[in-house]
Amino acid sequence: MAEANIIGGLVGGALIGLAAALLLAFNGRIAGVSGILGGLITSRELGERFWRLAFLLGLVAGAAMYRFFYGALPLQIQGDGPTLLAAGLLVGFGTRLGSGCTSGHGVCGLARLSPRSLTATMIFMIVGMATVYIAKKLF
Amino acid sequence: MLLVFTSLAIGIVFGAGLTVSEMINPARVIGFLDATGRWDPTLVFVMAGALAVTLPLFPFILRRPSPLLDGKFYLPEKSQIDRRLIFGAVIFGAGWGLAGFCPGPALAGLASGNPNVFLFVAAMVAGQWIGARTYG
Numbered sequence: 007m008a009e010a011n012i013i014g015g016l017v018g019g020a021l022i023g024l025a026a027a028l029l030l031a032f033n034g035r036i037a038g039v040s041g042i043l044g045g046l047i048t049s050r051e052l053g054e055r056f057w058r059l060a061f062l063l064g065l066v067a068g069a070a071m072y073r074f075f076y077g078a079l080p081l082q083i084q085g086d087g088p089t090l091l092a093a094g095l096l097v098g099f100g101t102r103l104g105s106g107c108t109s110g111h112g113v114c115g116l117a118r119l120s121p122r123s124l125t126a127t128m129i130f131m132i133v134g135m136a137t138v139y140i141a142k143k144l145f
Numbered sequence: 146m147l148l149v150f151t152s153l154a155i156g157i158v159f160g161a162g163l164t165v166s167e168m169i170n171p172a173r174v175i176g177f178l179d180a181t182g183r184w185d186p187t188l189v190f191v192m193a194g195a196l197a198v199t200l201p202l203f204p205f206i207l208r209r210p211s212p213l214l215d216g217k218f219y220l221p222e223k224s225q226i227d228r229r230l231i232f233g234a235v236i237f238g239a240g241w242g243l244a245g246f247c248p249g250p251a252l253a254g255l256a257s258g259n260p261n262v263f264l265f266v267a268a269m270v271a272g273q274w275i276g277a278r279t280y281g
Contacts, residue, residue, distance in 0.1 A: 008176050008183045008184065008185035009185075010185060010186045010187045010190065011166070011167050011173070011187045011190075012187070012190050014165050014166055014167055014187070015166050015167070015187045015188070015189075015190030015191045015193075015194060016190050016191075016193065016194040017165055017166070017194065018161075018162045018163065018164070018165035018166020018167070018168065018191060018194065019162065019166055019190060019191035019192060019193060019194020019195040019196075019197075020162070020194040020195065020197065020198050021158055021159070021161055021162030021165060021166075022159055022162035022163065022166065022191070022194070022195045023162075023194060023195035023196065023197065023198025023199045023202075024158060024162075024198050025155045025156070025158040025159035025162060026159075026195070026198075026199050027198055027199055027202040027203065027206060028151070028155045028158070029151075029152070029155045030203065030206050030207070030212065030218070031202075031206045031212060031213060032148075032151045032155070032212055032213045032214050033148055033151060033152060033155075033212055033214055033215055034211065034212030034214075034215045034217060034218040034219050035212075035219050036219070036220065036221065037155070037159060039159075039247075039248040039249035039252065040247075040248040040273070043248055043252070043269075043270070043273060044273050044277065047270065047273055047274055047277065048277050053148075056148075056149045057148045057149050057152040058152070060149045060150070060152040060153040060156065061152040061153065061155065061156040061159075062156060062252055063153060063156065064152065064153040064154065064155065064156020064157040064158075064159065064160060065156045065157075065159055065160040065163070065249065065252050065253045066160060066252060066253060066255050066256050067153075067156070067157050067160060067256075068156065068157040068158065068159060068160020068161040068162070068163070068164065068253065069160045069161070069163065069164045069169060069253040069254065069255075069256035069257075070160075070256035071157070071160075071161065072161060072164040072165070072256075073256055073257070079164060079169060079170075079254070079256060079257045080164070080167045080169065080170045080173075081169055081170050081171070081254055081257050081259065081262075082170055082171065082172040083171060083259065083261045083262070084171040084172060084175050084244055084245045085171075085243060085244050085245075087261070087264060089243055089244060090244050090246075090261055090264050090265045090268070091264060091265075091268045092240070092243060092268075093240040093241075093243035093244035093246065093265065093268070094240070094244070094246075094251075094264070094265040094266065094267065094268025094269040094271070094272060095240070095268045095269070095271060095272040095275075096236050096237065096239050096240025096243065096272065097237055097240035097241060097244075097246065097247065097248065097251075097265075097269050097272060098240075098248075098268065098269035098270060098271060098272020098273040098274070098275070098276065099233075099236055099240075099272035099273070099275055099276045100233045100234065100235070100236030100237030100238070100239070100240055100272075100276075101233065101237050101247075101248060101273070101276075102233065102272070102273045102276030102277055102280070103229055103230075103232055103233030103236065103276055103280055104229070104230050104231075104232070104233020104234040104236070104237055105221065105223065105230060105233065107237060107247050107248045107249070108241075108247045108248075108249065109159075109247075109248070109249050111234075112192065113192070113195045113196065113199055114199065114203075115221075116196060116199075116200075117196060117199035117200050117202075117203040118203055118207075118220075120221070120224075121224070121226060122221070122223060122224065122225075122226055122230055125226050125230065125231070125234070126230055126231075126233070126234040127234075129231060129234035129235060129238060130234045130235075130237050130238035130241060131178075131238065132238065133234070133235050133237075133238025133239055133241075133242065134178045134238040134239075134241045134242035135178045135179075135180045135242065136238075136242070137178070137238065137239050137241070137242025137243060138175055138178040138179050138180075138182075138242045139179075139180075139181060141242065141243065142179070142182065
């Protein structure tokens with residue numbers, strides 16, 4: 007087993023949960039990143055686009071602040087260019103069809119006790135594990 | 146206008162959470178998904194930390210007639226577990242396992258300036274767009 011980052015995980019997780027609770031309490035929105043991005047791409051209303059863009063810019067700014075204070079981000083890319091291209095297409099297409107990702111289904115949907123979100127979360131975790139297993143066997 | 150400000154501020158908290166938890170790091174995520182190898186349980190602690198906040202707070206928030214800055218809550222309307230949901234989750238899981246990136250960490254990871262993250266995000270936006278055009 008690899009060394010887990012227990013404290014960082016719990017604290018960072020709580021911040022993610024806090025952000026999701028605040029977005030629901032103030033804006034009445036679900037903090038699902040794929041859904042917020044999707045609405046930014048397809049919505050025709052300017053007001054809809056503004057808050058979505060602001061949230062996503064905040065996401066980048068939050069990580070940028072960490073980089074500013076600690077010097078670097080903990081980020082090690084896995085896979086080469088073609089892999090990242092294919093993975094990005096699958097993640098974008100899949101989250102659009104499946105109406106959500108790890109934040110929307112995993113954090114917000116589970117908190118709403120949604121059967122759809124529980125189903126989706128179990129499926130993408132199992133398929134993710136199967137993909138890593140197969141990729142390790144192949145390469 | 147106020148909605149845009151709260152969105153930005155809350156996005157910053159979310160992005161900081163993704164970074165502090167190291168979920169921004171695909172190596173951590175692949176480590177979690179590598180269940181038969183050197184399994185990394187960090188993601189479990191992240192989910193636990195997040196759900197410890199959202200599980201008690203969501204019902205409390207949703208008991209109010211409306212959010213603080215808008216007239217109504219915007220909640221998902223579908224309740225049926227349909228083929229589209231399952232198909233989408235399978236495709237997303239495959240992409241997630243390939244690169245270790247899901248949408249939030251990939252977008253927050255743009256702050257690294259790493260061109261590989263930009264490549265992934267561009268492909269992800271294209272994938273969303275194709276999904277919207279083909280399936281709505």
